[in-house]
Amino acid sequence: MITKDMLIADIVDKYPQVVQPLMLSGMGCIGCAISHAESLEEGAMAHGLDPDDLVSGxxxxxxANGIED
Known part of the structure; x- marks a missing residue:
């Protein structure tokens, strides 16, 4: 399960299935250096996205991919 306090890089490493949805949402910086220090909430807010909506999505x-931690 993804939470908004998780680091973006950790999410991408653990759940590669979410790379495309993150990119499509406007978070194209998933591979940049800041992703190793920025939480999903911080990244969402920096890109004008609602963190709770992003986490839910x-x-x-x-x-949908059968992953339920």
Whole structure:
């Protein structure tokens, strides 16, 4: 399960299934250096996204792929 306090790089490493949805949401910086120090919430807010909506959507992607931690 993804939470908004997780680091972006950790999310991408653990759940590669969410890379494309993150990119499509406007978070194209998933591979940049800041992703190793920035939480999903911080990144979402920096890109004008609602962190709770983003977390919900990403967890739906995981569910659709049969991943439920």
């Amino acid at each position: 990403l967890n739906e992607v995981l569910k």
